[in-house]
Amino acid sequence: MMAGPGGIEAPAEGGPSRHVPVLLDAVVAALQPAQGQWIIDGTFGAGGYSRALLARGAGVIGIDRDPGAIETATAMAATAGGLLKPVHGRFGDLEAIAQEQLGGRVDGVVLDIGVSSMQIDEADRGFSFQKDGPLDMRMSRSGPSAADVVNRLKVGDLARVLNFLGEERQAGRIARAIEARRAERPFERTLDLAGLVLKVIGRAPKDRIDPATRTFQALRIFVNDELGELVRALIAAENVLKPGGRLAVVTFHSLEDRLVKRFFRERSEQDSGSRHLPDMALKPLTFVARNKPITADDAEIETNPRSRSAKLRVGTRTDAAPREARLAGLFADLPSLVDLPDAGA
Template structure:
């Protein structure tokens, strides 16, 4: 039996969003429902989003009058609810601990399972990418999304091996990656960690979904509504930091994932605090997953939504 899921930075997220009776909070990454339960306990109404159809099992017993779960990507929150509908948005990014614990989902090389990695139920799997992408594309995925410096060596090893047999299982791929990187056994980080991260991000289009989700949050929040985002690696955090800095008028807008936003627009967010907040030593000791977590938060101003420049 796996450890019970613990929502990372739960107290900090609740304090940032200030859920209360009469407020509508969007839990954009429902998962096991830890944030949602805290928001409901504070008296708020909650609409949660999760593209994973298996997440619905964690909604059992939640008060139907004040809670609704939508099986969709969080980037669709404004399309579902309309502009200016919410008082708060929470996003807890990345793969959930439940998904990692389920070998059949194929997210982890710690347990053998099918090479899937999809958070939802549709689209190409990790096996599809590993068995069909050329060496240059695989190297790009591992380098850009996984930040693996030896991405070309790994990609070449994968392409050589798949001429003999398709990749279908997580441990098979992890072993090939480990051999390609010299089998750095005993290291704190398993040699396949970065490549598996890169594949997962590519399969689920996580970075473009994050960009679209932040823009959707800007649209769905009413004036004085609050946004809280918990990230777990530098790629996510850079996107959130850049989005909030731009929308708060702290830096020029710009992202390599989206068209440039309009220049000279009034700030649509004010930062709740400078920089990012991290978990306490006590929380990290109780929940090691919190070690890499960062929270950034902001308050929606009354300024119009920024529009993408032509």
């Protein structure tokens, strides 16, 4: 089973591609790693990007919130001659991590957004709607789980999460069905929730994706605060990159890509302004960025179907001072895990 858009499962056309990093050659070409440089791999995973960067002489700070990924990174670091520094943490904190590990700025940052095929393959991680396991989905294995969200979030909040983060058109119906069922007994298993979604909305004859796809995507993004982490990482990368340093971001679904596209557009293009305000102050351009994303070619898609929906956006840091640390207006009025009602409330 493969990871499709946003790490969501899709049929494994062409066979398994576990551990295969998407758009590897394009990422390496974008970052231009060289001896003496340091690059942050903010989503270490199985280490595919890091291996390629190390092979070209660059040093790597490998960040991942998944303890299993850090075990892999630690084993790899033992043979890397001090050029790989594994860090168990969130890539949204990459500025503080770079300061702690290097005491300064870096030459590149790469982020591969979304859940990995490895995590989907492990039923006990709870990401899969086609494998029975605990309804978990926590990348860090800590904090509230997907079961906590499904069983405790108010129905209106749950509907907003499914609608915005999963782009699920039947979000209200699914949320109300969840509310009715959890009153009888809580959701604990992945196939239990997937079965309820199928019962509520059915399967369209021409629908290529499982009915539970969008619901599971929304819960995963919400549980792990993936969009919030991405915003923090983009802003941190702007602060930590040297002039001429490169930021490469691989996304898999529209929410992520729109966010990255907006970030680069705001940082690399001047506002057209208004003819009524001709003297308005111009903001410094902090990146030079490509207008179009890089996508996989037919050969890569054939060997790694996960790459079909991948988009790589790249920007090169200028010497301008960083912008203010925010990206306003990106999110709908979504609830927070911090405000999750207590059990039984």
